[in-house]
Amino acid sequence: MADTLYHALVLNLHQPHSNLEHLLQHNEWEVREILFAMDRIPRSMADYQDVGRVHLAMSGALLETLTDSEFQSRAYGIVDCGALLWNLRNTQAIDMLGTAYYHPVMPLIPPADWQAQVERWRGFARRLFFNSDFQGFWPPEMGFCMEMIPLLRRLGYRYVLVDSEHVQPIGPMRWEELRYRPHIVRFGGEEIIAVVRDRDLSNAQESGMEFDWFNREVRERTKGCDFPPLVTTCSDGQNGGWFRNVTPGSNFWDAFYKPLLEKARTHQDAIQPTFIDDYLERFGAQGEIIVGPGAWNTGWHHGSDFVQWTGTQAQKDALTRVDEVSQAVHGALSNAANIGSHNPELLTLLEEARWRVLRAETSCNFFWGDAWVMRCHSDLDQACECLERANACFN
Numbered sequence: 001m002a003d004t005l006y007h008a009l010v011l012n013l014h015q016p017h018s019n020l021e022h023l024l025q026h027n028e029w030e031v032r033e034i035l036f037a038m039d040r041i042p043r044s045m046a047d048y049q050d051v052g053r054v055h056l057a058m059s060g061a062l063l064e065t066l067t068d069s070e071f072q073s074r075a076y077g078i079v080d081c082g083a084l085l086w087n088l089r090n091t092q093a094i095d096m097l098g099t100a101y102y103h104p105v106m107p108l109i110p111p112a113d114w115q116a117q118v119e120r121w122r123g124f125a126r127r128l129f130f131n132s133d134f135q136g137f138w139p140p141e142m143g144f145c146m147e148m149i150p151l152l153r154r155l156g157y158r159y160v161l162v163d164s165e166h167v168q169p170i171g172p173m174r175w176e177e178l179r180y181r182p183h184i185v186r187f188g189g190e191e192i193i194a195v196v197r198d199r200d201l202s203n204a205q206e207s208g209m210e211f212d213w214f215n216r217e218v219r220e221r222t223k224g225c226d227f228p229p230l231v232t233t234c235s236d237g238q239n240g241g242w243f244r245n246v247t248p249g250s251n252f253w254d255a256f257y258k259p260l261l262e263k264a265r266t267h268q269d270a271i272q273p274t275f276i277d278d279y280l281e282r283f284g285a286q287g288e289i290i291v292g293p294g295a296w297n298t299g300w301h302h303g304s305d306f307v308q309w310t311g312t313q314a315q316k317d318a319l320t321r322v323d324e325v326s327q328a329v330h331g332a333l334s335n336a337a338n339i340g341s342h343n344p345e346l347l348t349l350l351e352e353a354r355w356r357v358l359r360a361e362t363s364c365n366f367f368w369g370d371a372w373v374m375r376c377h378s379d380l381d382q383a384c385e386c387l388e389r390a391n392a393c394f395n
Contacts, residue, residue: 004272005222006228006274007233008195009055009233010055013038013057013059015065034238035075037243041088042094045093051265052257054095054273056095056096057097057099059100059140060103089131091131097134098121099121101117105306108143108366111147112327117358136160137157140363143294143363145291157192158193160193163294163296166304167292169287170290176222177286178196179221181227181286182195182284182286183285185290194289195276198232202235202296203235308366315366315373322380333354341393343393345393346393349389353384360376360383
């Protein structure tokens, strides 16, 4: 068995556009729980700068809300959002992962929109987290397909997180090697490192676990490793009672992570938290794998075939319309470029139409069955209205 066990903690933070503002008006206690859960992250790490390591993926839609001056003012009596964002710049204990701005399930949206989603996030996040280099990429909902690799590499990402249920080795590879070692994944002449999320342990992280159980389980799972294993757990960091519980000693940080950090600090053979970048610098990636298209598990859905977001006819129809309106927007943008238009009204309308389509692609619009699909159509309706007005500028 390897001497040292390494643990990479990954937390996803996302709120759809205007959701926190709506909750603040209609359900203030839920907003308090959500904001407290986020604020608890840097506070919990404050006394553990030497050993604490957490990766955060924050959607652009959430960052947009947290940086909005009006929301900051309304929420000030709950959490100082400006101070929260400042504290999240602590690169000693917190590593920011790149993601897509409006949190879409990327394999389900038009590939023509992938770059805009990813670049829009990078542009926004670079201004907020100017001391981060965003080496890792978090696919929203862990929705990944290998066709994304060339774009991620072109934009400078070193590794991508993938779910253990969708990985297959190329060549002989033991179970623990497949799950607890980073690998190379290739597509279209490009390659990227895939870091594999342990689904079982991540489920426990999300629902609630004690350190002693986690310690025993990790050691049992990695006992056959003849290499330093990297155990990666990924879950939402602001949903569910385990993360939202405000009672001291009764949430993820107090009941699980701080005991883990105490052991890491005082026992040489304890599980050691690590940044994925640091692990890769020391040990690299070994072997090649294939990653099948899929997402992480959500409640009673497995993640295969993206059924959570495509299971009803209304969801399918909305995704079809997303594709149609996206094509129309890209066609209009191409026409404007071809004629060398500098008409400010035209360019403003086309940009308005484009980001409306991007926002329509938000995973939450499809996640809740048919309940939120109308939000997708609302943004698409406004995108179409902008296109109609833009077409008049062409004439």
